[in-house]
Amino acid sequence: xxxxxxxxxxxNVAAGLVDKEGKxxxxxxxxxxxxxxxxxxxxxxAAQKVAENAGIAMTEVESVGLAVPGTFxxxxxxxxxxxxxGLENVPLGSMVGQRLDLPVVLENDANAAALGxxxxxxxxxxxxLVAVTLGTxxxxxxxxxxxxxxxxxxxxxxxxxxxxxxxxxxxxxGRKGCWEAYASATGLIxxxxxxxxxxxxxxxxxxxxxxxxxxxxTPFDAAQAGDRVAKNVVDEYVxxxxxxxxxxxxxxxxxxxxxxxxxxxxxxxxxxxVQAILDREEMTRSTANRTQIQVAxxxxxxxxxxxxxxxxxx
Amino acid sequence: xxxxxxxxxxxNVAAGLVDKEGKxxxxxxxxxxxxxxxxxxxxxxAAQKVAENAGIAMTEVESVGLAVPGTFxxxxxxxxxxxxxGLENVPLGSMVGQRLDLPVVLENDANAAALGxxxxxxxxxxxxLVAVTLGTxxxxxxxxxxxxxxxxxxxxxxxxxxxxxxxxxxxxxGRKGCWEAYASATGLIxxxxxxxxxxxxxxxxxxxxxxxxxxxxTPFDAAQAGDRVAKNVVDEYVxxxxxxxxxxxxxxxxxxxxxxxxxxxxxxxxxxxVQAILDREEMTRSTANRTQIQVAxxxxxxxxxxxxxxxxxx
Numbered sequence: 001x002x003x004x005x006x007x008x009x010x011x012n013v014a015a016g017l018v019d020k021e022g023k024x025x026x027x028x029x030x031x032x033x034x035x036x037x038x039x040x041x042x043x044x045x046a047a048q049k050v051a052e053n054a055g056i057a058m059t060e061v062e063s064v065g066l067a068v069p070g071t072f073x074x075x076x077x078x079x080x081x082x083x084x085x086g087l088e089n090v091p092l093g094s095m096v097g098q099r100l101d102l103p104v105v106l107e108n109d110a111n112a113a114a115l116g117x118x119x120x121x122x123x124x125x126x127x128x129l130v131a132v133t134l135g136t137x138x139x140x141x142x143x144x145x146x147x148x149x150x151x152x153x154x155x156x157x158x159x160x161x162x163x164x165x166x167x168x169x170x171x172x173x174g175r176k177g178c179w180e181a182y183a184s185a186t187g188l189i190x191x192x193x194x195x196x197x198x199x200x201x202x203x204x205x206x207x208x209x210x211x212x213x214x215x216x217x218t219p220f221d222a223a224q225a226g227d228r229v230a231k232n233v234v235d236e237y238v239x240x241x242x243x244x245x246x247x248x249x250x251x252x253x254x255x256x257x258x259x260x261x262x263x264x265x266x267x268x269x270x271x272x273x274v275q276a277i278l279d280r281e282e283m284t285r286s287t288a289n290r291t292q293i294q295v296a297x298x299x300x301x302x303x304x305x306x307x308x309x310x311x312x313x314x
Numbered sequence: 315x316x317x318x319x320x321x322x323x324x325x326n327v328a329a330g331l332v333d334k335e336g337k338x339x340x341x342x343x344x345x346x347x348x349x350x351x352x353x354x355x356x357x358x359x360a361a362q363k364v365a366e367n368a369g370i371a372m373t374e375v376e377s378v379g380l381a382v383p384g385t386f387x388x389x390x391x392x393x394x395x396x397x398x399x400g401l402e403n404v405p406l407g408s409m410v411g412q413r414l415d416l417p418v419v420l421e422n423d424a425n426a427a428a429l430g431x432x433x434x435x436x437x438x439x440x441x442x443l444v445a446v447t448l449g450t451x452x453x454x455x456x457x458x459x460x461x462x463x464x465x466x467x468x469x470x471x472x473x474x475x476x477x478x479x480x481x482x483x484x485x486x487x488g489r490k491g492c493w494e495a496y497a498s499a500t501g502l503i504x505x506x507x508x509x510x511x512x513x514x515x516x517x518x519x520x521x522x523x524x525x526x527x528x529x530x531x532t533p534f535d536a537a538q539a540g541d542r543v544a545k546n547v548v549d550e551y552v553x554x555x556x557x558x559x560x561x562x563x564x565x566x567x568x569x570x571x572x573x574x575x576x577x578x579x580x581x582x583x584x585x586x587x588v589q590a591i592l593d594r595e596e597m598t599r600s601t602a603n604r605t606q607i608q609v610a611x612x613x614x615x616x617x618x619x620x621x622x623x624x625x626x627x628x
Contacts, residue, residue: 126466127466128465128466144458144463145461145463147459149458149459150567151442151566151567151568152440152441152442152567152568152569152603153567153598153601153603153604155567155597155598155601155603156565156566156567157565158564158565158597159564159565161564161597162476162561162564162565163478163557163560163561164477164478164480165479165480166478166479166553166554166557173595173597174594174595175560175595239480240480243477243480246477246489247476247477247561248565250472250473250475250476251470251471251472251473251476251562251565251566252465252470252565253464253465253466253467253469253470254465254466255466280488281487281488281489283469283472283475283487284467284469287467287469289466289467289469290467
């Protein structure tokens with residue numbers, strides 16, 4: 001049997017068609033339009049196009065999984081709110097399902113990406129995985145004991161909104177000191193700018209002559225070039241990232257945690273110092289069975305593959 | 315069928331015999347002796363005695379569950395280390411199992427207590443529960459999607475060792491700023507003494523004329539009596555407790571979290587201000603399905619009931 005997964009992004013409606021092992025047999029992508037009806041149309045088109053690209057008839061497709069960047073009611077197939085798509089109270093599940101004559105299942109985009117990585121990426125052969133994405137925010141999803149873990153209300157794994165510095169930086173969620181406020185690319189950029197403001201002599205100013213030129217890569221590049229101020233920014237970032245990862249390990253003890261997103265492209269320059277802190281602080285540091293930390297293997301296809309397989313892992 | 319649960323404590327070997335719904339049909343308790351052989355003897359005696367007290371023949375007993383205050387290998391039935399009992403590398407499972415001619419299953423004591431509360435306490439009728447104990451440390455156990463959650467290495471739910479104040483108080487685990495360092499009774503007592511040292515005028519000195527008289531109750535009593543210094547200690551304690559609870563909710567979204575241990579006897583004086591913070595900060599604060607916070611319903615029998623039922627919930 002075959003499964004279609006759709007990753008509803010702010011820029012593109014990306015589709016993938018997979019078999020039950022998560023093998024990607026075809027892909028398709030359509031620019032995301034404005035308006036609920038147009039979005040539903042685009043999903044239908046993307047689904048038809050991906051089946052065509054894969055050479056699979058729609059009658060051989062079991063279901064469509066929709067990865068949604070927002071809040072939704074999975075039972076009703078209702079999108080409560082997806083800010084980046086301008087959707088509010090849209091019954092996307094039934095709108096798409098009726099036209100394709102297929103069951104449509106909604107899932108959170110971070111959970112879908114975690115499931116993709118679990119089935120077809122770094123998680124292959126493991127029983128549990130937590131996938132952490134370091135982007136504008138810090139997203140996370142978990143597969144525990146072989147099943148997608150969503151909590152009793154489908155709202156679990158908001159790990160970015162775990163406070164690690166009580167009373168610290170204001171987070172969009174209303175709390176202060178959330179992991180996301182420090183460990184996201186946004187948090188890293190904020191820390192870099194703070195350091196630049198305090199240190200006009202830093203080589204950070206050569207890498208980024210103005211604040212709008214600062215990216216998550218800037219402090220790593222400047223640290224690599226020997227700038228002490230940048231090195232401090234990176235060291236603090238590593239401490240914050242490791243702090244949240246150890247919290248997740250001490251609580252969930254998954255076999256593997258994957259890290260994705262722009263910052264994860266630093267690879268060993270990021271993971272080696274993180275691992276050194278884990279080796280010092282983790283509860284299970286002196287035992288044989290420890291959680292592995294790895295960079296995610298899949299790119300954006302994690303979302304479509306995972307969305308497709310949601311019905312099999314709930 | 316019937317199940318025996320044994321809670322191996324530093325003071326007593328407590329036993330309970332239950333049916334598969336967790337109904338307690340008999341109890342027994344024996345002072346904890348010194349030495350591995352003597353501990354095994356005491357467990358065998360407690361098991362025989364509880365069956366006798368319940369009027370159930372050992373042939374009608376399915377298994378024995380052992381709640382262990384330490385680290386162990388569940389597959390081998392081997393206790394690696396239980397500091398309070400002076401045990402190290404003791405094959406307690408087989409020592410007890412051979413003599414009783416019954417399968418013996420080992421479980422962490424916090425997990426066993428969580429399972430007891432889930433089946434026979436505040437968790438009845440729910441699909442998931444996290445049980446938090448505020449004692450010398452902060453212990454936790456979780457039942458997720460109806461099953462005891464232990465992680466891939468049986469080391470999960472060390473929620474007390476989640477850092478909420480990075481760089482804060484030194485914790486025994488090696489980290490700084492752990493939830494346990496603030497939210498345990500030990501943490502509350504430490505905060506109270508710090509406040510007393512800074513404020514010789516505080517009424518805390520009337521409640522506890524010397525440091526060794528300070529308990530977890532002292533700051534609550536003094537705050538109730540109108541002492542401002544004590545009120546600040548309690549307010550900070552409530553903030554720290556709520557901070558960790560919200561982290562757990564945002565990550566796990568269980569249907570219910572129970573709080574037990576000496577400090578939980580404050581009841582609404584503790585939970586009402588905690589709830590006010592939850593209402594302000596939780597990710598799901600504006601949704602219909604929110605995690606409930608309650609004081610645990612069971613006392614020490616949670617451990618024996620839970621230990622007995624471990625084989626049914628793994």
